[in-house]
Amino acid sequence: xxxxxxxxxxxxxxxxxxxxxxxxxxxxxxxxxxxxxxxxxxxxxxxxxxxxxxxxxxxxxxxxxxxxxxxxxxxxxxxxxxxxxxxxxxxxxxxxxxxxxxxxxxxxxxxxxxxxxxxxxxxxxxxxxxxxxxxxxxxxxxxxxxxxxxxxxxxxxxxxxxxxxxxxxxxxxxxxxxxxxxxxxxxxxxxxxxxxxxxxxxxxxxxxxxxxxxxxxxxxxxxxxxxxxxxxxxxxxxxxxxxxxxxxxxxxxxxxxxxxxxxxxxxxxxxxxxxxxxxxxxxxxxxxxxxxxxxxxxxxxxxxxxxxxxxxxxxxxxxxxxxxxxxxxxxxxxxxxxxxxxxxxxxxxxxxxxxxxxxxxxxxxxxxxxxxxxxxxxxxxxxxxxxxxxxxxxxxxxxxxxxxxxxxxxxxxxxxxxxxxxxxxxxxxxxxxxxxxxxxxxxxxxxxxxxxxxxxxxxxxxxxxxx
Amino acid sequence: xxxxxxxxxxxxxxxxxxxxxxxxxxxxxxxxxxxxxxxxxxxxxxxxxxxxxxxxxxxxxxxxxxxxxxxxxxxxxxxxxxxxxxxxxxxxxxxxxxxxxxxxxxxxxxxxxxxxxxxxxxxxxxxxxxxxxxxxxxxxxxxxxxxxxxxxxxxxxxxxxxxxxxxxxxxxxxxxxxxxxxxxxxxxxxxxxxxxxxxxxxxxxxxxxxxxxxxxxxxxxxxxxxxxxxxxxxxxxxxxx
Numbered sequence: 001x002x003x004x005x006x007x008x009x010x011x012x013x014x015x016x017x018x019x020x021x022x023x024x025x026x027x028x029x030x031x032x033x034x035x036x037x038x039x040x041x042x043x044x045x046x047x048x049x050x051x052x053x054x055x056x057x058x059x060x061x062x063x064x065x066x067x068x069x070x071x072x073x074x075x076x077x078x079x080x081x082x083x084x085x086x087x088x089x090x091x092x093x094x095x096x097x098x099x100x101x102x103x104x105x106x107x108x109x110x111x112x113x114x115x116x117x118x119x120x121x122x123x124x125x126x127x128x129x130x131x132x133x134x135x136x137x138x139x140x141x142x143x144x145x146x147x148x149x150x151x152x153x154x155x156x157x158x159x160x161x162x163x164x165x166x167x168x169x170x171x172x173x174x175x176x177x178x179x180x181x182x183x184x185x186x187x188x189x190x191x192x193x194x195x196x197x198x199x200x201x202x203x204x205x206x207x208x209x210x211x212x213x214x215x216x217x218x219x220x221x222x223x224x225x226x227x228x229x230x231x232x233x234x235x236x237x238x239x240x241x242x243x244x245x246x247x248x249x250x251x252x253x254x255x256x257x258x259x260x261x262x263x264x265x266x267x268x269x270x271x272x273x274x275x276x277x278x279x280x281x282x283x284x285x286x287x288x289x290x291x292x293x294x295x296x297x298x299x300x301x302x303x304x305x306x307x308x309x310x311x312x313x314x315x316x317x318x319x320x321x322x323x324x325x326x327x328x329x330x331x332x333x334x335x336x337x338x339x340x341x342x343x344x345x346x347x348x349x350x351x352x353x354x355x356x357x358x359x360x361x362x363x364x365x366x367x368x369x370x371x372x373x374x375x376x377x378x379x380x381x382x383x384x385x386x387x388x389x390x391x392x393x394x395x396x397x398x399x400x401x402x403x404x405x406x407x408x409x410x411x412x413x414x415x416x417x418x419x420x421x422x423x424x425x426x427x428x429x430x431x432x433x434x435x436x437x438x439x440x441x442x443x444x445x446x447x448x449x450x451x452x453x454x455x456x457x458x459x460x461x462x463x464x465x466x467x
Numbered sequence: 468x469x470x471x472x473x474x475x476x477x478x479x480x481x482x483x484x485x486x487x488x489x490x491x492x493x494x495x496x497x498x499x500x501x502x503x504x505x506x507x508x509x510x511x512x513x514x515x516x517x518x519x520x521x522x523x524x525x526x527x528x529x530x531x532x533x534x535x536x537x538x539x540x541x542x543x544x545x546x547x548x549x550x551x552x553x554x555x556x557x558x559x560x561x562x563x564x565x566x567x568x569x570x571x572x573x574x575x576x577x578x579x580x581x582x583x584x585x586x587x588x589x590x591x592x593x594x595x596x597x598x599x600x601x602x603x604x605x606x607x608x609x610x611x612x613x614x615x616x617x618x619x620x621x622x623x624x625x626x627x628x629x630x631x632x633x634x635x636x637x638x639x640x641x642x643x644x645x646x647x648x649x650x651x652x653x654x655x656x657x658x659x660x661x662x663x664x665x666x667x668x669x670x671x672x673x674x675x676x677x678x679x680x681x682x683x684x685x686x687x688x689x690x691x692x693x694x695x696x697x698x699x700x701x702x703x704x705x706x707x708x
Contacts, residue, residue: 242595247563251570261570265556272558272597334556336520337614338571339544463521 004105008112027410029124036128040136054298060153060203063122065287067157070117106232110162110225114155122154145209152202152217159221162228170231246271262348266326280359288315288363308373309431309438312364312380313424316387319360323392324403326352332401332464342464343456346396350452353392360384379438383431386441387424393448393455394419400459468495471621471652472517476526479512486512488676489526494654499647501667502656505702509676510656511551514625517654518548531621544572547614547622554606557599561590561609564598568613584612588635603630611639623654628662640666664694672698674705
């Protein structure tokens with residue numbers, strides 16, 4: 001077990017460091033440390049602006065989301081790895097060549113993901129906060145407790161997503177039943193007048209620490225992991241199932257698009273890989289439901305109508321990651337024998353991305369209607385989509401066809417955060433000042449167009465990267 | 468004779484690694500040209516440069532009169548390519564992949580042409596199977612098909628026989644020999660010397676990125692030599708040097 005774990009750790013490191021250099025990647029946790037260290041000095045300021053406890057809530061929910069995202073990516077399967085990294089073969093998919101069971105390999109993979117991403121994301125943040133504590137006057141125990149509960153929040157996301165995706169692979173019915181039960185239970189708690197956030201064990205532990213609660217939380221997490229591993233079913237290989245032709249009808253239907261040949265291929269990829277449904281559930285609807293829930297707890301801190309507009313902005317940011325859905329199954333390799341340039345591929349992926357934007361538009365419209373804010377439906381939808389198109393243009397410029405991989409390049413991440421952060425802050429201020437002024441966010445499409453043009457020139461000039 | 472492919476002092480570095488070092492070559496129309504060399508000699512890098520997948524770090528190269536750095540997509544639209552490692556997209560069936568290639572290359576009558584290739588390479592029963600579920604050999608048949616289905620004036624093919632069984636190798640060798648008889652050109656990269664000797668008209672030997680020799684098979688056999696022994700003596704001598 002230890003040899004395999006060690007090898008998987010090295011493999012994960014090499015995947016990242018091969019793509020953008022060891023030093024650049026090694027700087028990633030340093031940057032997280034820096035953000036936490038400097039952020040710790042802003043805590044008193046933020047606490048005066050936010051109602052008590054909301055900062056802790058935001059932090060814990062962010063780490064819950066992080067766990068969900070890491071777990072989701074880990075489970076995307078061999079195909080993603082092969083398409084993204086060309087002929088790379090990963091240990092996680094070597095059950096046929098190693099004398100180990102698929103369960104054994106998956107368990108090691110889960111442990112590897114937990115440890116690796118803990119040291120990449122969680123530990124540097126906790127240590128950054130701890131390192132600042134002598135200067136900010138925060139008690140050392142407070143910092144240590146935060147490190148512990150953020151770790152638990154991260155693990156909650158990770159093991160929940162492993163558990164849910166294993167259930168999804170086994171039985172769609174059971175998955176929906178579990179989701180329905182969870183939603184019903186949360187609704188009951190809300191109706192009973194209890195703050196449901198306090199039922200999130202890591203946050204409850206942070207507010208009132210007790211050894212019993214810690215042990216109970218640990219037991220629940222371990223149980224979820226164990227069930228996920230026990231029920232894990234490896235994807236079948238070598239089946240020669242016949243498939244009816246989807247490509248030709250799609251090609252004919254998409255004639256109006258600029259590049260129907262590539263668009264039809266992308267749709268078939270998304271549909272057949274299960275990526276569309278999986279991504280919609282795990283990378284879009286579930287995170288946005290969680291975000292809506294946490295944002296609604298923060299609503300007293302927002303101006304009137306601020307909750308809907310804030311949700312539209314966050315939905316826009318999450319929706320921009322749909323670009324990763326359409327790029328994850330592709331490396332440039334399969335196109336290298338065809339007369340296709342990188343810029344043409346980027347355009348095609350952005351066209352697909354634009355088609356998928358119907359989902360966030362509907363989602364924001366639904367949120368506006370359900371929250372009784374129909375009057376602000378249009379500015380909210382425009383705001384969300386403008387943010388999404390702007391953020392994806394920045395992503396295309398910074399990462400080309402490899403956003404899933406280059407996100408761990410510290411330079412790319414930093415520039416992405418700055419460029420989208422500035423737009424988000426400006427649009428938030430505008431929308432909070434006057435909800436209809438959010439319509440002005442369409443102006444973001446001008447820099448977005450500029451970034452897309454720059455992306456095409458930039459990535460055409462670079463040799464398409466293999467693994 | 469028209470020169471369809473030429474390189475002048477072309478080089479490629481990957482950081483400190485010199486993959487190709489000042490290679491000068493010319494390939495005439497109608498030739499079946501074999502680029503030979505041991506593993507890691509720079510053959511695949513040469514093909515990648517000639518098809519515009521990677522830019523040379525020195526020298527120049529032209530394919531069908533087009534500079535590889537100026538219009539790589541223009542080159543790829545006029546040639547056929549079999550890359551050494553790439554496989555067809557996983558979630559398309561074999562037939563869908565050929566439709567996709569046809570849509571990109573604007574090939575008419577794809578149904579009829581695809582059926583001819585499915586029959587010729589004996590994989591009609593796999594036309595509706597997803598590429599990810601095909602065996603290596605069948606994937607190679609599909610890659611071979613996509614490279615030749617538009618009957619390009621020049622095909623650059625990297626180890627095209629490597630996953631084929633002996634029967635299929637024989638069939639494909641005959642096809643390649645017949646293809647150049649129609650006045651088209653093939654640039655074949657391989658380390659299977661017996662195949663090269665059997666079907667190539669001209670050859671070049673590359674070792675550690677450097678061109679060791681260019682010549683014709685006819686000259687070689689005319690002086691009673693054989694490609695495998697000539698190749699081994701040349702490479703061993705160079706290795707010793």
